[in-house]
Amino acid sequence: MRNEIAVILVDVCMPEQDGFELVSMIREHPRYQNTAIIFVSAVMMAEPDRLRGYAAGAVDYVSVPIVPDVLRAKVRVFIDLYRKTRELELLNAELENRVRQRTSELEISAGQLRQLNEDLEQRIEQRTREREEALAQLFEAQKLDTIGHLTGGVAHDFNNLLMAVLGSLNLLKKRLPADDKSERLVSNAIQAAERGAALTQRLLSFARRQELKPQAVKFPDLFDNIQDLLSKALGPGIDIRKDISPSLPPLLIDSNQLELALLNLFVNARDAMGDGGTISVAAEETELARPGNLPIGRYVRISVSDTGEGMDEATASRAAEPFFTTKGIGKGTGLGLSMVHGLAAQSGGILDLASTKGKGTTVSLWLPIAKNTPLTVPSYESTEPTGTAMSSDGLRVLVVDDDLLVSMGTSAMLEDLGHTAIEATSAAVALEILSSSEEFDLVITDHAMPGMTGAELARLIFSTYPSLPVILASGYAELPDDHGLAKLLRMTKPFTQEQLQTTLVRALAERATAT
Numbered sequence: 326m327r328n329e330i331a332v333i334l335v336d337v338c339m340p341e342q343d344g345f346e347l348v349s350m351i352r353e354h355p356r357y358q359n360t361a362i363i364f365v366s367a368v369m370m371a372e373p374d375r376l377r378g379y380a381a382g383a384v385d386y387v388s389v390p391i392v393p394d395v396l397r398a399k400v401r402v403f404i405d406l407y408r409k410t411r412e413l414e415l416l417n418a419e420l421e422n423r424v425r426q427r428t429s430e431l432e433i434s435a436g437q438l439r440q441l442n443e444d445l446e447q448r449i450e451q452r453t454r455e456r457e458e459a460l461a462q463l464f465e466a467q468k469l470d471t472i473g474h475l476t477g478g479v480a481h482d483f484n485n486l487l488m489a490v491l492g493s494l495n496l497l498k499k500r501l502p503a504d505d506k507s508e509r510l511v512s513n514a515i516q517a518a519e520r521g522a523a524l525t526q527r528l529l530s531f532a533r534r535q536e537l538k539p540q541a542v543k544f545p546d547l548f549d550n551i552q553d554l555l556s557k558a559l560g561p562g563i564d565i566r567k568d569i570s571p572s573l574p575p576l577l578i579d580s581n582q583l584e585l586a587l588l589n590l591f592v593n594a595r596d597a598m599g600d601g602g603t604i605s606v607a608a609e610e611t612e613l614a615r616p617g618n619l620p621i622g623r624y625v626r627i628s629v630s631d632t633g634e635g636m637d638e639a640t641a642s643r644a645a646e647p648f649f650t651t652k653g654i655g656k657g658t659g660l661g662l663s664m665v666h667g668l669a670a671q672s673g674g675i676l677d678l679a680s681t682k683g684k685g686t687t688v689s690l691w692l693p694i695a696k697n698t699p700l701t702v703p704s705y706e707s708t709e710p711t712g713t714a715m716s717s718d719g720l721r722v723l724v725v726d727d728d729l730l731v732s733m734g735t736s737a738m739l740e741d742l743g744h745t746a747i748e749a750t751s752a753a754v755a756l757e758i759l760s761s762s763e764e765f766d767l768v769i770t771d772h773a774m775p776g777m778t779g780a781e782l783a784r785l786i787f788s789t790y791p792s793l794p795v796i797l798a799s800g801y802a803e804l805p806d807d808h809g810l811a812k813l814l815r816m817t818k819p820f821t822q823e824q825l826q827t828t829l830v831r832a833l834a835e836r837a838t839a840t
Contacts, residue, residue: 330360331407332400335383337366345381352382359410361403363387483521485728488819491518492734495822496741522819539672541575541695542583544608544625551584555591562601569608576625577695578672586665590629590688593662597633597686605630611691619675623694630687636680665690720744720829721763725755725770725782726798731818735769735798738822742829752777756785765793767832769816772799783813794832 333351337344344364351357363385384403387396498511548569556565576583587606594604607628613621662676665688669676673693680686722739724746726732736746747763749755752774759765768786772779783795798816814832816824 329411330357331404333357333360333362334365334387334400335362337364345377348381348383361385361407363399363403365389365391484818485731487518487522489728489730489734491515491522491819491821492738494518496737499741518819538579538581539577540580542578542580543575544573544627545569545571547580547583548587548606548608551587555588558588559591559595559604563595563598564601564603566603566605567607569606570610573608573610573625574623575695576692578692579668582668586668586690587627587629589662589665593688594629594631594633594686597631597635599633602632610694613691619691624674624691625694626689626691628687628689630685632685635682635684635686637682640680662688720766720833722746722829723749723755723758723765723768725749725752725768725774725779727751727771727774731771735825738825741822742826744829751775752779752782755782759786759790759793767829768793768795769798770795772797780813792836794836796828796832 335344335348335351339347344366348362348364351360351362362383364383365387366389385399387399494511494515498508498515501507501511548567552565552567556563559565591604598604605628607630609626611624611626613619613624662678666676669690669692674691677689677691678686679689720739722744724732724735724739726735726748727750729750732748732750736748739746747758747765749758752770753776755768755770759768768783770779770782779797779799783797786793786795794814796814796816798818798820814828814835816828820828
């Protein structure tokens, strides 16, 4: 029976089975346990009979003769109650479904929230780690920059001292009488001063103040040219392996300094391996897509790896500092890797060091690719001076330097060459002398001077005395290349008398060509 039944009317007095028994049977059916049942009785029922009917499950009684209005009213009440009950059940069922759906949505949202929290925690942890790494890199860069400024300043001042020492020793050697012992002593002093000059060049290299001559260089050709030299420098027991693509684009680098850097890296690798091993050199083109320590662009990465003992984290973090070395006394100056670091930075690249204790070390140089740069760079042609206009005899030279020892040494070398030297202790004094009636054939000026630099002085001289040659002498590489100074003749301190004479001849030759 599929029809829904709201009210059941049952006669009390029926043949074979009375209404009480029928109601008891109806109540046993699960579907009708809550259905309203009204007894219809034609006889007057005593109170015990009524209680029996209620106990069986009846909810009301109607006496015969039936009054239609009364019956309809009672039936209507129970039908309305049935409808309200059904509506309430439907509402409860709908509410339970909505509660279940909402609970499921909340569980999904809670799961998503937990996942978001986990992701957020991971991102925070990652950003914190990246920030700590960036701060550590910044601290390291600031530390190396501070050390670089310090070493650069010390090297510059030391070059001035070596300038006076070497100049005086070379002049003294020329004037000494024929005495083997005295000549040997002076030669030893000159050799020591020259070693000091080489040391300052390494310091200036680390401080990024050496004078570089960048040009487009094919690394495969460069390495092939120095491989024999590297093999001889390393000695027996060292196996060199290379993985260099012949199609690498050219680098923008000072080739001589790159060769020296490779030699330093290979010697360091050899010393780290002790009883021999394998040094591997690799070069590949790399595209940097995200900015970091280098601008976005194309680079060539040159890696030198060894199979040595490696370094721990503390040692690796200091490896590029000047004078820091793990080698024994007399076996290293601690400037090799710092020089390579300075060359990479000054060339627009970086040095990256990866090392594991007991597993070896890899030093990588990220160097910029040459763009629209010819593979050969024009150099000064060797022009021999001819004629009176190009003669370098008996010149009047204005020597400008705030260091009296340097100016005295330079003047002594000029006078020994047969020239007349007039000294000026500053650019301002030099301009006063030039504005007087005295005439000069050439000016030699230091660059790093208080008040006005040598480059600024040269610019003023070119604007006022365009035919007067100027030679800029400095231990620094940070010289301006603009505003007409790109082809300014330069000498790196400490320079020798021969280098001075060569530069004088070149300056006069260029003046003669210009006129």
